[in-house]
Amino acid sequence: MANNIQSIRGMHDILPDSTPLWQHFEKIVRTLLGNYGYNEIRMPLVEQTDLFKRAVGEVTDIVEKEMYILENRKDSEGSEPFSMALRPEGTAGCVRAGIQAGLIFNQQQRLWYAGPMFRAERPQKGRYRQFTQIGVETFGFAGPDIDAELIAISARLWKQLGLRNIHLEINSLGTLEARQAYRQLLVDYFSDQQELLDEDSKRRLHTNPLRILDSKNPAMRELVAAAPNLHEHLDTESAEHFSQLQSLLDGMGIPYRLNPRLVRGLDYYSRTVFEWVTDELGSQGTVCAGGRYDGLVEQLGGRPTPACGFAMGVERLILLLETQNIPTPATAPDLFMIMAGDKAIQAGLGFAEQLRDNLPDLRLVSNCGGGNFKTQMKRADKSGAAFALILGENEIERGEIGLKPLRTKGEQINLPFSSLTAHLSQLLENAKQH
RNA sequence: GUGACUGUAGCGCAGUUGGUAGCGCACUGGAUUGUGAUUCCGGUGGUCGUGGGUUCGAGUCCCAUCAGUCACCCCA
Numbered sequence: 469m470a471n472n473i474q475s476i477r478g479m480h481d482i483l484p485d486s487t488p489l490w491q492h493f494e495k496i497v498r499t500l501l502g503n504y505g506y507n508e509i510r511m512p513l514v515e516q517t518d519l520f521k522r523a524v525g526e527v528t529d530i531v532e533k534e535m536y537i538l539e540n541r542k543d544s545e546g547s548e549p550f551s552m553a554l555r556p557e558g559t560a561g562c563v564r565a566g567i568q569a570g571l572i573f574n575q576q577q578r579l580w581y582a583g584p585m586f587r588a589e590r591p592q593k594g595r596y597r598q599f600t601q602i603g604v605e606t607f608g609f610a611g612p613d614i615d616a617e618l619i620a621i622s623a624r625l626w627k628q629l630g631l632r633n634i635h636l637e638i639n640s641l642g643t644l645e646a647r648q649a650y651r652q653l654l655v656d657y658f659s660d661q662q663e664l665l666d667e668d669s670k671r672r673l674h675t676n677p678l679r680i681l682d683s684k685n686p687a688m689r690e691l692v693a694a695a696p697n698l699h700e701h702l703d704t705e706s707a708e709h710f711s712q713l714q715s716l717l718d719g720m721g722i723p724y725r726l727n728p729r730l731v732r733g734l735d736y737y738s739r740t741v742f743e744w745v746t747d748e749l750g751s752q753g754t755v756c757a758g759g760r761y762d763g764l765v766e767q768l769g770g771r772p773t774p775a776c777g778f779a780m781g782v783e784r785l786i787l788l789l790e791t792q793n794i795p796t797p798a799t800a801p802d803l804f805m806i807m808a809g810d811k812a813i814q815a816g817l818g819f820a821e822q823l824r825d826n827l828p829d830l831r832l833v834s835n836c837g838g839g840n841f842k843t844q845m846k847r848a849d850k851s852g853a854a855f856a857l858i859l860g861e862n863e864i865e866r867g868e869i870g871l872k873p874l875r876t877k878g879e880q881i882n883l884p885f886s887s888l889t890a891h892l893s894q895l896l897e898n899a900k901q902h
Numbered sequence: 903g904u905g906a907c908u909g910u911a912g913c914g915c916a917g918u919u920g921g922u923a924g925c926g927c928a929c930u931g932g933a934u935u936g937u938g939a940u941u942c943c944g945g946u947g948g949u950c951g952u953g954g955g956u957u958c959g960a961g962u963c964c965c966a967u968c969a970g971u972c973a974c975c976c977c978a
Contacts, residue, residue, distance in 0.1 A: 474951095477969070529976050533903075557978085589976065590903070591969095601978060668975070684974080733977060743978095754978060781978030808936070845938040860936060874938065 478589070478597030488799045489786060494582070496628050497602055504621055506578040506604060511561040513584065514538075517551040523560035523764060525735030527675050530556045534587040554586035557734070558603040559761065559777060560768075566607060567770040574771065576608035582782075594752030594784045604758075605777035607765065612709050614776050615740045615760065616716035622744060622756050622778065623722050630794045631785070634755060636722065638742040639698075639730035640710035641678075644763045646703040647738060651677055653696045664691050678731040698728055706739050713740060736761040740776065748791055749784060756780035800852030801831040802896060804874075806844040808860040816859045819869070819885070826889045827896065849874055854899065 475481060482490060501508075521531050536554040555561055558581055566572040566579070582602040589595060604621065606614050619636065626634050641647045654677045658665060665673070666688060669680045681692050702710070717724055724742075732741045741759030749755070758778020765773035807816035820834050833851050835844045841860070848856040858870030858880070869888060872880035883891055 474969070529903095534976080585978080587977080591971095592973090593971070595977075599978070603978095671975090679976095751973070752977080757978060779978060784978060806937085841936045842934085842938080845936095847938085849938040856938075858937075862936075870937090872937075880937080 476597070478591035480596060480598075486786070489789060489796045490782075492796050493629065493782065493786060493789070497582075497625065500621065500625055500628060501580045501604065504578070504617070506580045509562060509565060509579045509581050510583070511555075511558070511565050511581060513555055513586075514552050515555055515561050515564065517553040519560050519564055519768070520553055520556060523563065523734075523736055523768060524557065528733060528735060529675070530587060530734070534589055536586050536588060556587045557585055558583070558601055558779060559605060559734075559736070559764070562603065562605050562777075563764055563768050563770070563775070567765065567768060572607040572765060572770060572773050572775075574608075576606075578604075578606050580604045592750075592752065594749050594781070594787055596783060600782035601779045602782060603777060603779040605775065607773050607775045609776065610762075610774040612713035612716060612740070615713050615742075616720065618758065618776060618778055619717065619722060619724075619742060620720055622780070623720075626744070629785070629789065630792075631788060632792060633748060634744050634746050634788075636724040636742060636744055637727040637730050638713070638717075638724050638740065639727050640702060640706055640739050641698070641731070641737060641741055641759075642702045642706040642739060644738045646701065646706060650696070650698055650701040653701065654678065654680070657695055658691075661691060664688075676731070676733065679733070682729040682731060709739055732757065732759055736764040736767070738762050742778070744780075746788060749787055752781075752784060754781070755784045755788060798852075800854070801833045802853065802899070803830070803832045803855050803857050803892070804848035804851045804853035805832060805834045805857040806841065806848060806859065807835055808841055808844065809864075811861060811864050812859040815864055816857075819859075819888070823889065823892065827893055830892070830896065855895070 498508075517535065517537055520535065524530050526532075535556055537551055538553070540549050540552050542549050562579060562581060563572075566577065571577050571579075580603060583600065584598050585601050586598055588597055591597060604618060606618065619638075623636070642650065655673060658669070658673055658677065658680060662670065662673075665680075666683070666685050668685070669683055669688060672679045678698075680688070681695060681698075683692060699707075714724075714726075727743075730741055730743060737759045739760040739762065742757065743754050744756040745753045746755055747753055756778060757780075758776070760774070760776040762772075762774045765771070765775055805816055805820055807813045817834060820832055823830055823832060833853065835847060839847070841858075845856065854873070854875050856870075856872045856874055858872060863869055863882070866882070868882040868884055870880055870882050871891070
């Protein structure tokens with residue numbers, strides 16, 4: 469025990485206990501995104517470090533202290549080694565891929581991706597060093613209709629998953645220019661009152677001044693309340709965009725809360741930003757977040773292209789599904805085949821394959837590893853199977869196989885080999901209807 | 903990164919002022935020589951997260967370290 473190697477801090481296994489829930493979740497997301505006309509894209513887990521610096525922002529926590537950085541090895545051609553990083557988020561790589569492949573050159577794209585991201589933060593429940601995001605990105609749509617579509621997708625997803633108690637908050641940061649101007653205004657305001665700022669806020673003055681507005685420190689409340697108001701400094705186009713989005717959401721019947729202090733941490737956001745939050749996961753309550761990033765494509769070397777997207781934290785949503793006790797579709801087998809004696813094993817494994825030929829959807833577990841009837845019955849029960857198929861010396865001699873219900877009261881019956889497929893197919897049909 | 907709490911069998915937990923470990927579930931054998939889940943009886947399983955220290959003696963006290971959890975920070 470003592471010297472066993474452990475998984476790396478903040479990086480966890482997803483064990484067979486929870487993979488059915490993950491698969492259920494992934495299936496719903498995949499289908500939903502496909503239905504809305506989104507196409508999957510898959511990017512490498514590793515990119516040049518510079519990509520993240522340029523996209524996410526040099527002075528964000530993510531690039532300053534949370535990236536896993538490695539050095540690319542020299543190849544045989546003698547090319548120079550360079551810095552690369554495990555991706556801390558997906559948007560940067562997606563934009564890079566889109567530009568590189570010419571996907572977002574003067575055209576519309578609806579894309580999604582899923583996979584692990586890496587940030588060297590201090591782990592907590594709902595916050596891991598390797599975590600899974602499903603990201604949805606759109607390119608070439610300038611209007612608020614796509615913002616509304618993205619929000620509608622996420623809202624529908626919660627509904628399909630059966631999740632409750634997730635609330636939508638929205639805000640607008642204005643264009644990049646308006647945001648920069650407002651940011652300067654804030655920096656000036658807070659710099660004048662520096663002696664009133666707490667430690668965190670002093671630091672934020674350089675990293676993310678908008679963040680000061682969202683300070684949890686009650687001592688900061690008065691100072692924050694008197695600060696310049698973001699919405700009074702929105703450019704008129706952004707204000708118009710934002711109010712159109714609100715009326716679209718109203719029209720779709722999606723409730724939301726205006727949160728003027730909602731600020732996304734990544735530099736590339738502009739105009740619409742939104743978050744889905746729950747109070748059931750402690751301080752990691754943001755379960756999905758996104759917004760518009762109209763400047764990013766150009767900033768990474770592409771043509772100016774409007775863009776909007778969001779990402780959800782899969783671990784957090786899985787946690788929420790678990791805390792809300794949302795049932796997972798059953799994965800138990802239909803049948804467990806018990807075989808006692810060499811003849812029965814010889815015949816039984818043959819039958820099992822025939823059954824699988826005839827009934828492709830059949831979920832059948834064959835007993836392996838021997839054991840007497842009692843042991844095998846226990847295994848059958850533990851497997852969760854609805855029925856046990858029972859094959860011993862007696863059955864072989866009579867040309868029959870036993871079928872015993874394990875979850876209902878009924879009696880065990882014996883069937884001739886020849887009618888087995890027909891009978892089982894009827895059983896499966898009945899089971900489907902319940 | 904800062905502060906706090908926790909770590910005892912596969913899992914969930916108890917262990918008194920320091921005297922070398924126990925319960926439930928799970929697993930397994932039997933009651934039931936070809937039938938599970940229920941019931942009854944028995945059994946396996948722990949260098950007490952790791953490494954040092956104090957002590958005649960440490961699961962218990964001290965230090966360090968690793969991991970988890972909570973809050974902050976940050977974010978999905």
